[in-house]
Amino acid sequence: LVFTEEDKYGLYSNLLFKYFLAEGVVCGHDLFVASAKEHPDHILKELPAPLLDDTYRNELGEEATAVKSEDFQDSMKIAWRYQNLPKMEASPTTSTKFGHYYDVSKTMSPELFQSVKWHSFYLHEELSLQPKMKICNMNSAYARLLQSIQRIIYQEGFDGSDPQKKQKNILRIGIQSLGSVLWGDDICSSDTPEDINSLTKFLYVLRGLLRKSLSACIITVPAHLIQNKAIMERVTNLSDMVVGLESFIGSERETNPLYKDYHGLVHVHQIPRLNSLICDVSDTKDLAFRLKRKLFTIERLHLPPDLSDTVSRASKQDLAESAKLLSSGCGAMAIGKKHLDF
Amino acid sequence: VLFAPFLQSCLLCNIMFYSLEGVNLTAAKERGQLVFLEGLKSCLDLLFGEEEEQSGQPSPLQFISESASNLKALFDFVRTSLTPAGSDSWKGPVLLVDDLSVLLSLGITPVAVLDFIHYCRVAVCSQLKGNIVVLVHSNEDSEDEENELVVNSLCHHSDLILWAEGLATGFCKDVHGQIKIIRRVSLELTAEQDHVQIYQYKIQDKNVTFFARGLSAAVL
Numbered sequence: 379l380v381f382t383e384e385d386k387y388g389l390y391s392n393l394l395f396k397y398f399l400a401e402g403v404v405c406g407h408d409l410f411v412a413s414a415k416e417h418p419d420h421i422l423k424e425l426p427a428p429l430l431d432d433t434y435r436n437e438l439g440e441e442a443t444a445v446k447s448e449d450f451q452d453s454m455k456i457a458w459r460y461q462n463l464p465k466m467e468a469s470p471t472t473s474t475k476f477g478h479y480y481d482v483s484k485t486m487s488p489e490l491f492q493s494v495k496w497h498s499f500y501l502h503e504e505l506s507l508q509p510k511m512k513i514c515n516m517n518s519a520y521a522r523l524l525q526s527i528q529r530i531i532y533q534e535g536f537d538g539s540d541p542q543k544k545q546k547n548i549l550r551i552g553i554q555s556l557g558s559v560l561w562g563d564d565i566c567s568s569d570t571p572e573d574i575n576s577l578t579k580f581l582y583v584l585r586g587l588l589r590k591s592l593s594a595c596i597i598t599v600p601a602h603l604i605q606n607k608a609i610m611e612r613v614t615n616l617s618d619m620v621v622g623l624e625s626f627i628g629s630e631r632e633t634n635p636l637y638k639d640y641h642g643l644v645h646v647h648q649i650p651r652l653n654s655l656i657c658d659v660s661d662t663k664d665l666a667f668r669l670k671r672k673l674f675t676i677e678r679l680h681l682p683p684d685l686s687d688t689v690s691r692a693s694k695q696d697l698a699e700s701a702k703l704l705s706s707g708c709g710a711m712a713i714g715k716k717h718l719d720f
Numbered sequence: 721v722l723f724a725p726f727l728q729s730c731l732l733c734n735i736m737f738y739s740l741e742g743v744n745l746t747a748a749k750e751r752g753q754l755v756f757l758e759g760l761k762s763c764l765d766l767l768f769g770e771e772e773e774q775s776g777q778p779s780p781l782q783f784i785s786e787s788a789s790n791l792k793a794l795f796d797f798v799r800t801s802l803t804p805a806g807s808d809s810w811k812g813p814v815l816l817v818d819d820l821s822v823l824l825s826l827g828i829t830p831v832a833v834l835d836f837i838h839y840c841r842v843a844v845c846s847q848l849k850g851n852i853v854v855l856v857h858s859n860e861d862s863e864d865e866e867n868e869l870v871v872n873s874l875c876h877h878s879d880l881i882l883w884a885e886g887l888a889t890g891f892c893k894d895v896h897g898q899i900k901i902i903r904r905v906s907l908e909l910t911a912e913q914d915h916v917q918i919y920q921y922k923i924q925d926k927n928v929t930f931f932a933r934g935l936s937a938a939v940l
Contacts, residue, residue: 578825608864612825615857 495534499526520580527551527584531591549593556580557599574609581616791828791836799843802850813850815840820874821857821867830866834873841877879904884921896923898933 531549557577588595601610601622614620802813823833837854844850858871875881883900903915919930 575825575827579827582822582826606863608867611857611864611867612821615819615821616825 497530499523520576523553524580524583524587528587531587531593547592549591551588551593551595553595553597555600556597557604574606577609578612578616581613585616791823791832795836795839795843798840802844802848813844813848815844815850815852817852817854819855819857820870824864824866824870830869830873833870837874837877896921899930 534549584595587593597617599613604610798815802815820833820837823836824830837852840852844852854874856867856871856874858867881900881902881904883902884897885900898918898920901917901919903917918933920933921928921930
């Protein structure tokens with residue numbers, strides 16, 4: 379259960395959502411798309427087209443060669459300790475291929491789409507149906523959605539209930555903007571919502587459905603609108619993976635020279651820990667994303683060294699505060715509180 | 721032993737325990753030593769199950785469909801599972817609850833949760849001479865007041881608290897966190913301090929290694 383906190387204007391989380399669905403199409407999985415905002419047909423028409431291997435490798439190859447030509451093997455004099463560290467790879471190496479890459483500027487061709495079975499749930503079309511489930515106090519929209527998901531899982535045999543179905547497939551569920559006002563939930567619009575637990579109950583039952591069947595789910599939620607932080611904590615405990623996207627649009631970070639190459643930050647709040655005691659923790663926790671003309675990439679936040687003398691002290695403090703948690707290898711950065719000046 | 725994993729499925733727990741040096745839960749279950757209450761599965765059965773297959777007993781997770789915060793059915797299930805039948809020879813029943821915080825997410829009031837635990841203590845610890853192990857989540861600067869209320873209350877009533885947290889200095893690859901073991905010397909208001917031990921740990925694929933603070937293998 380992948381839980382995504384939307385960025386303020388929903389641009390990037392939508393992109394991530396579409397990527398998830400597109401990957402499903404390319405892998406031949408079945409899809410289930412639920413939304414209260416846009417009709418799922420529209421969402422599905424706008425999935426990005428997959429990039430063929432060759433084109434992507436070429437693009438990546440060009441970037442890599444550009445970087446290498448600037449690289450000179452001078453031995454470092456002051457920061458000699460860093461010399462032994464491997465050169466930071468900002469983007470994933472082509473040797474480890476996991477999943478597919480997509481071209482954001484093109485939409486997926488309808489032929490590719492035909493081969494995949496998909497189901498949709500558009501809230502406004504489903505309003506007429508009465509939910510049969512007897513969950514008390516749950517928002518009826520959520521109840522209907524759960525019922526719909528359960529019905530599909532059962533009918534299509536994702537939960538193994540039909541032993542005759544030979545080919546097992548995975549159901550990819552995407553739910554957009556859950557918790558927003560459009561679903562009839564008021565946790566985003568008021569400080570003291572009528573029923574705090576609707577969303578968490580929904581997630582609990584959804585988790586049960588996912589565990590019982592061969593499915594994976596991505597949910598996007600406008601978390602910045604939820605006033606009650608306790609809900610977010612509970613939701614984090616109920617999900618397997620929680621990722622937050624923070625875009626720089628409209629915030630003061632847009633003009634911050636630290637972040638000029640990027641369009642936003644990725645906060646990983648929780649990593650899945652299924653089937654084992656440990657999880658796969660990457661080396662660095664600071665990830666940023668950027669949307670180039672064709673590609674949406676998530677990279678390590680790689681800061682240039684802080685070389686300028688003209689930066690005023692106030693802004694240096696801000697930079698230092700925000701960069702407090704960065705891992706080593708970022709170059710010479712003055713980190714410290716006011717009384718610890720170098 | 722009654723293991724009530726609310727958040728994970730039976731299969732996953734099995735796998736995790738098995739990887740811990742071969743503790744085999746399925747075998748234990750067959751021997752009658754272990755009873756699983758799989759929260760997720762019971763919840764689904766309750767909500768999506770057919771009408772006719774309701775046996776006489778109400779589902780332990782009845783509270784999800786009822787409006788009141790009523791954990792009585794859950795408690796009855798606990799009690800009947802742990803009360804030894806005539807021929808059993810297992811000693812010392814244990815109730816393991818994986819994640820009490822989930823009950824709060826499902827709409828139960830904190831008072832009801834605490835009452836439930838209290839009833840369980842009476843039944844399991846006093847009457848059946850057993851133990852209860854409960855897991856709760858908590859954050860330092862948590863804004864979830866209900867959760868904090870439950871956690872604080874449990875801390876006051878517990879004999880032994882295992883408090884696992886990340887390092888104060890941030891993320892580290894070799895030391896995943898530290899665990900504080902607090903043994904209550906006495907639950908009355910005497911001058912004796914609680915006995916506190918702090919260890920740090922690193923989680924590996926098949927087990928967890930504990931060591932004293934600062935003595936991680938990476939440092940020595």
